[in-house]
Amino acid sequence: MTSPESPAAASGEARPVKIGIMSFAHLHGAGYAGVLAGRPDIELRAADENADRGKPIADGFGIPFTSSYAELLDWQPDAVIVCSENARHRVLVEQAAAAGAHVLCEKPLATSLVDGRAMIDACEAAGVTLMTAFPVRFARPVVGLAKLAHDGALGRIHGAAGTNPGRMPGGWFVDPDLAGGGAVMDHTVHVADLLRWILGVEAVEVYAQVNRILYPDLPVETAGTLAITFADGTVATIDCSWGRPKSYPTWGGVTLELVGEQGIATADAFGQTINSYHDGPGRAGGQDVAWSPWGDNPDASMLAEFIAAIREGRQPRPDGWDGYRATEIAFGAYLSAESGQPVSLPLPVDG
Amino acid sequence: MKVSRVGVVGLGGIGRVHIAGLRRLGVQVHGYDDIPDARSKANEELGVVVHPDLASLIDAVDVVDVCTPTDTHAAAALAAIRAGRSVICEKPLARTLGEADALIAAADEAGVALHVAHVVRFFPEYAAARAAVAAGRIGQPGVLRLTREGGMPNPNGWYHDVARSAGIIGDVMIHDIDFARWIAGDVVRVYARTLRPAGPYNGATHAYALLTHASGAISHLTASWARTGASFRTSFEFSGSQGMLDYATDQRPLLRTAPPDLAHAGGPMLDEDPWAAELREFLAAIEGGPTPRVTAHDGRAALAIALAALESAETGRAVDLPPAANPFPGSAPSPAEVVSV
Ligand SMILES: NC(=O)c1ccc[n+]([C@@H]2O[C@H](COP(=O)([O-])OP(=O)(O)OC[C@H]3O[C@@H](n4cnc5c(N)ncnc54)[C@H](O)[C@@H]3O)[C@@H](O)[C@H]2O)c1
Numbered sequence: 001m002t003s004p005e006s007p008a009a010a011s012g013e014a015r016p017v018k019i020g021i022m023s024f025a026h027l028h029g030a031g032y033a034g035v036l037a038g039r040p041d042i043e044l045r046a047a048d049e050n051a052d053r054g055k056p057i058a059d060g061f062g063i064p065f066t067s068s069y070a071e072l073l074d075w076q077p078d079a080v081i082v083c084s085e086n087a088r089h090r091v092l093v094e095q096a097a098a099a100g101a102h103v104l105c106e107k108p109l110a111t112s113l114v115d116g117r118a119m120i121d122a123c124e125a126a127g128v129t130l131m132t133a134f135p136v137r138f139a140r141p142v143v144g145l146a147k148l149a150h151d152g153a154l155g156r157i158h159g160a161a162g163t164n165p166g167r168m169p170g171g172w173f174v175d176p177d178l179a180g181g182g183a184v185m186d187h188t189v190h191v192a193d194l195l196r197w198i199l200g201v202e203a204v205e206v207y208a209q210v211n212r213i214l215y216p217d218l219p220v221e222t223a224g225t226l227a228i229t230f231a232d233g234t235v236a237t238i239d240c241s242w243g244r245p246k247s248y249p250t251w252g253g254v255t256l257e258l259v260g261e262q263g264i265a266t267a268d269a270f271g272q273t274i275n276s277y278h279d280g281p282g283r284a285g286g287q288d289v290a291w292s293p294w295g296d297n298p299d300a301s302m303l304a305e306f307i308a309a310i311r312e313g314r315q316p317r318p319d320g321w322d323g324y325r326a327t328e329i330a331f332g333a334y335l336s337a338e339s340g341q342p343v344s345l346p347l348p349v350d351g
Numbered sequence: 352m353k354v355s356r357v358g359v360v361g362l363g364g365i366g367r368v369h370i371a372g373l374r375r376l377g378v379q380v381h382g383y384d385d386i387p388d389a390r391s392k393a394n395e396e397l398g399v400v401v402h403p404d405l406a407s408l409i410d411a412v413d414v415v416d417v418c419t420p421t422d423t424h425a426a427a428a429l430a431a432i433r434a435g436r437s438v439i440c441e442k443p444l445a446r447t448l449g450e451a452d453a454l455i456a457a458a459d460e461a462g463v464a465l466h467v468a469h470v471v472r473f474f475p476e477y478a479a480a481r482a483a484v485a486a487g488r489i490g491q492p493g494v495l496r497l498t499r500e501g502g503m504p505n506p507n508g509w510y511h512d513v514a515r516s517a518g519i520i521g522d523v524m525i526h527d528i529d530f531a532r533w534i535a536g537d538v539v540r541v542y543a544r545t546l547r548p549a550g551p552y553n554g555a556t557h558a559y560a561l562l563t564h565a566s567g568a569i570s571h572l573t574a575s576w577a578r579t580g581a582s583f584r585t586s587f588e589f590s591g592s593q594g595m596l597d598y599a600t601d602q603r604p605l606l607r608t609a610p611p612d613l614a615h616a617g618g619p620m621l622d623e624d625p626w627a628a629e630l631r632e633f634l635a636a637i638e639g640g641p642t643p644r645v646t647a648h649d650g651r652a653a654l655a656i657a658l659a660a661l662e663s664a665e666t667g668r669a670v671d672l673p674p675a676a677n678p679f680p681g682s683a684p685s686p687a688e689v690v691s692v
Contacts, residue, residue: 141605144617148608153616265608265617272605272620274476278488278594285593294479296622 014041017307020077021046022069022084022092024054025172026106028133028299029083030061035300037061042307047072073099079310081133082106085178086185090115097126104131104306104316108189108330109323111180113349116327120320131306131316132323134193136254136269138301142194145256145267149198154260157199160236161259162191166252168242174218182220184210184333187240189326193318194256195228195236196325203325205229207342208333214242226333229342249275250291269298354378354634357439358412360405360427361419362393365441365626369416370397372627376634383408409434414637416630417441421522422515425450428465432457437464437637439630443525444650446517448658451651458647466633466643467650469529473625473632477530478644480587480596484534485682490593492535492568492683497527500575501583503550511550513661519545519558520664521657524574527587528562528660529645529653534589535568536681537652542669543660547577560660565674566681591683648677 019042021029029046036042044063048054051067058065066072072080073095079102082092089105096103103123109132110116123130136142148154164187172178179185196202210224223241230236244252254269272295278288309316328347336343357373359366362384370393373380382399384390390401402408405427409415415431416439417424425445428438438458444467445451458465471477484492501523509515516522520543532538540563545555557577562570578584586599608614623631632643652675659670 140620140622141617144606144614144620148606148613148617151616153613263609263613265606265613266604267606268603271603272476273603274479274483274596274598275602276483276488276594276596280593281490283593292479292483294475295620 014311016041016043017079017310018043018075018077019045020072020075020080020101022072022080022082022096023048023088024057024083025050025085025088026083028106029081030057031299032081032083032303033057033061033063035297035303037063045072045075045077069095073101077101079104079306085172086180087111087178090119093119093130094122097122097128100126100128102128102131102310104133104303105320105323106133107323108180108185108327109320110327111185113324113328113331113347116320116324117349120324123320129309129315130320130323131309132193132318132320132326133302134190134318134322134326135298135302136190136194137197137318138298138305139254139269140296141267141271142254142256142269145258145265146194146198148265149258149260153262154258154265155262157234157258157260159234159259160195160199160257162194162236162254162256163239164188164190164252164254165239165241165243167244167246167248168215168218168222174220176220179220181330181334182218183222183240183242184208184224184226184330184337187242188224188226188238188330188333189323190254191238191240191256192228192326192329193322194254195230195238196322197318198258199230199232199234201231201234203228203329203332203345204231205342205344206329206332206336208336210333210337221337224333224337226329228329247289249289352413352638354413354637356381356412357414357416357634358383358402358408359399359416359418360384360408361417361423362389362399363418366418367393367397368626369418369630370399372624372630373416375623375627376631378634381408381412405430409436412436414439414634420509420515421517422446422509425454428454429457432461432463432465435461435463437466439466439468439633440650441468442470442529442650443517443521443654443657444647445654446515446521448651448655451654455647455651464633464637465647466636467645467647468626468629468633469526469645469650469653470625470629471526471530472533472645473629475621475625476598477587480589480598481533481682483596484589484591485684487684487688488594489589489591489596490683491566491686492589492591492681494590495531495535495568495570496588497531497570498573498584498586499523499527500573500578500585502579502581503556503576511552511554513552513554517657517661519555519574519576520560520660521654523576524558524560524572524660525653525657527572527574528560528656529649530587531562531570531572532564532649532652532656532679532681533645534682535564535566535570537565537675537679538562538570538656538672539565539674540669540671541656541659541663543664545664549576555664558660558664560663562656564681565678568681652679
């Protein structure tokens with residue numbers, strides 16, 4: 001897995017890790033660039049087939065830009081971060097793997113199980129690692145919650161309730177062809193991943209209800225709630241709705257409650273905020289209310305894991321299969337919402 | 352100058368916090384405490400290289416970090432400065448203004464650094480609020496409200512002797528005095544009330560103070576040792592000509608548990624605690640890096656305000672403060688600088 005000129009070279013000063021960002025379609029691409037740009041241990045470049053979208057972002061961070069993914073890969077990056085529209089993850093991941101680059105892929109991993117499986121296989125065949133971008137695992141309150149569970153402080157976990165409410169994101173996120181669905185596709189996977197990671201078992205059944213009462217003109221579901229049964233009998237629910245109005249003080253959030261034999265614990269993943277109100281000059285302008293974050297940046301911690309794994313020549317976590325299993329729960333939710341009954345997991349790959 | 356050895360004087364409550372922070376920074380930690388038992392404990396439990404007297408500690412290190420009771424800061428810090436060592440000193444900088452001035456003058460004369468550990472400026476939520484003020488989010492600060500409340504400290508401790516600690520105002524409120532000054536600038540008048548006598552000296556355990564800043568801004572400060580049976584909390588609210596910021600440590604629990612104590616087992620909620628962050632910034636400055644966000648002059652100014660508050664509480668009169676030698680206007684941009692935020 002580690003080539004002779006790998007940055008993991010055992011002898012001498014480690015050279016910078018070369019990282020290419022593939023597409024800025026997902027806003028997280030700019031967030032990752034913000035964490036990595038200008039660091040002496042990283043060489044960063046970016047590509048986006050949509051130069052109108054990508055070039056201003058790359059210019060803003062002062063990183064070289066091309067509208068050709070092939071050109072970016074000709075630079076032989078050690079790794080790429082794929083932040084395209086969900087449906088285009090597969091083609092970019094396959095190109096990157098073929099070029100020998102390790103991959104960090106934005107969530108949800110893919111818009112079908114077939115695509116997800118193909119991406120995992122392509123990376124495996126090329127001898128590169130695949131990581132799924134689940135930064136919420138790295139948020140301090142969630143790290144603390146997982147520690148309580150993993151150390152046994154809560155005793156046996158019987159149940160869990162998670163939420164990942166957000167603002168309706170608009171753009172390609174509400175285009176079923178590019179996003180693979182609506183709120184269920186967008187916001188199930190973070191909490192689904194936390195549940196699998198914390199409980200350490202797979203989901204065996206999912207039930208879901210969805211609707212379009214919020215933003216009824218959109219072609220996708222805008223609200224949904226899931227109930228999941230895990231292999232050890234643990235019952236969990238997820239609210240994945242785009243329930244936060246524009247006037248809400250922040251984009252959304254993630255919470256997770258665990259009900260254990262010895263107690264209950266709830267993490268507020270993005271709770272490290274101060275309240276900020278602005279009325280403009282003379283307090284006579286428009287009103288703006290915001291919850292400004294002050295905690296450690298989970299994106300930075302996630303990228304640190306990705307980069308450390310590249311340097312150490314190991315598989316980063318969460319991996320491609322974590323991404324696959326989380327999307328499987330979302331796909332199961334769609335099937336259940338259609339049938340009105342629980343659906344058994346795992347799903348057949350061509351399901 | 353590369354700092355490789357730091358000597359902590361006073362191996363009690365806050366000394367141990369500093370030792371943990373210094374460890375993270377990769378420096379070798381030495382220690383001295385005038386109680387032999389405290390020395391052997393620090394050596395056995397924390398692996399600190401301990402010394403039998405202060406002179407031997409000062410001799411062995413590049414930087415001396417003073418974590419003793421407030422009335423002993425000056426003696427320890429002066430000994431270190433006179434031996435040519437840079438000093439980090441816990442807040443308050445000293446028990447009296449005379450001592451504070453002597454420390455600043457001695458450090459200037461010896462050409463060494465003197466840093467005062469006003470740690471609130473390094474709490475990320477407080478630092479975020481200050482950054483928002485500096486970015487113009489609230490316009491010109493008008494009314495500030497800061498609260499800091501916990502239970503009784505060790506009932507037999509020196510804390511309760513105002514002559515040693517400067518009491519609830521000098522020990523607790525001084526944190527928010529410094530922060531209010533960082534936000535709204537120099538203070539010209541102070542009025543304070545102290546109440547609820549308790550403890551071994553029957554001293555005040557709760558205090559209110561009203562600060563008038565040179566800008567006209569008003570700060571209302573609360574400090575308390577009366578919050579019995581509940582956890583320590585702090586809060587702030589800053590209202591300005593264009594907006595407001597507010598926060599309380601208990602407004603949004605990050606990890607809420609039943610039973611409540613379970614939450615501690617979840618571990619720290621920050622990569623770097625504020626004490627480690629302040630020590631990192633001080634050591635970097637001593638090694639030639641940028642001036643830290645708080646200086647000994649800020650520490651002296653906070654002490655002057657705290658002592659004026661003590662005087663006001665005793666006399667029942669408002670106390671005017673002399674104008675600052677180097678006026679500090681606070682953190683908000685001037686109206687001319689504010690285009691739009
Ligand atoms: N920034 C903060 O968050 C914070 C918090 C607590 C205390 N403090 C400040 O830190 C200082 C110490 O407070 P503490 O709570 O650690 O007190 P403490 O009583 O827990 O510890 C003080 C230690 O100093 C030792 N000591 C006393 N006189 C000494 C001397 N002359 N030489 C050497 N050692 C001596 C004592 O034996 C004791 O071990 C005070 O000035 C206090 O205001 C700051």
